[in-house]
Amino acid sequence: DAGVIQSPRHEVTEMGQEVTLRCKPISGHDYLFWYRQTMMRGLELLIYFNNNVPIDDSGMPEDRFSAKMPNASFSTLKIQPSEPRDSAVYFCASSNYRGEAGYTFGSGTRLTVV
Amino acid sequence: GESVGLHLPTLSVQEGDNSIINCAYSNSASDYFIWYKQESGKGPQFIIDIRSNMDKRQGQRVTVLLNKTVKHLSLQIAATQPGDSAVYFCAENIKRDSTLTFGKGTMLLVSP
Numbered sequence: 001d002a003g004v005i006q007s008p009r010h011e012v013t014e015m016g017q018e019v020t021l022r023c024k025p026i027s028g029h030d031y032l033f034w035y036r037q038t039m040m041r042g043l044e045l046l047i048y049f050n051n052n053v054p055i056d057d058s059g060m061p062e063d064r065f066s067a068k069m070p071n072a073s074f075s076t077l078k079i080q081p082s083e084p085r086d087s088a089v090y091f092c093a094s095s096n097y098r099g100e101a102g103y104t105f106g107s108g109t110r111l112t113v114v
Numbered sequence: 115g116e117s118v119g120l121h122l123p124t125l126s127v128q129e130g131d132n133s134i135i136n137c138a139y140s141n142s143a144s145d146y147f148i149w150y151k152q153e154s155g156k157g158p159q160f161i162i163d164i165r166s167n168m169d170k171r172q173g174q175r176v177t178v179l180l181n182k183t184v185k186h187l188s189l190q191i192a193a194t195q196p197g198d199s200a201v202y203f204c205a206e207n208i209k210r211d212s213t214l215t216f217g218k219g220t221m222l223l224v225s226p
Binding site: 004033039042043045048056091093098099100101102103104105106107108 | 122146148150155156157158159160163203207211212213214216217218219
């Protein structure tokens with residue numbers, strides 16, 4: 001398995017633009033997690049899915065953020081409109097467990113909003 | 115190993131030394147703990163885990179110790195190598211049916 005695949009690796013966009021981050025989880029994993037990492041706040045859970053259904057989106061900072069999982073092999077995190085404070089590294093992770101075992105993380109997308 | 119704002123706690127060691135990275139966890143009911151390693155530009159990678167019914171677990175060059183009395187978790191790395199330089203995170207499962215909660219990490223710097 002190629003692991004969790006995220007794209008793009010880097011994204012630079014102007015304030016106000018729409019940004020879409022993509023994730024392909026490990027085949028067979030039932031859970032998919034989106035995290036944001038900053039120096040100030042560390043790793044923050046934004047939202048997670050179980051069997052393609054969003055379970056908890058309480059970590060999504062604002063209505064500007066949305067996430068979808070149309071099928072078991074693909075998820076997107078969208079920010080519209082983007083703001084400079086959204087600049088961070090966004091990670092996708094997948095697992096067969098909600099919290100009873102470890103997650104496999106992707107390599108992340110470094111987002112810079114200017 | 116908790117964050118102090120913008121600056122991660124940092125542990126600097128010499129190659130060949132043993133390293134000990136510490137983590138204070140938050141909930142006495144937590145029953146599962148993991149250590150992750152994150153190298154620059156990469157995602158966190160699983161190192162080793164331990165359940166609350168154990169005090170110690172060993173892997174290859176790594177040992178995790180759990181002290182439930184003081185809610186303390188530690189990661190010991192034997193014969194530290196430059197390739198061990200990274201940020202190390204502890205994570206816990208605070209309650210049944212919850213997701214993992216991550217600490218803010220400790221940076222390990224290994225000099226040759």
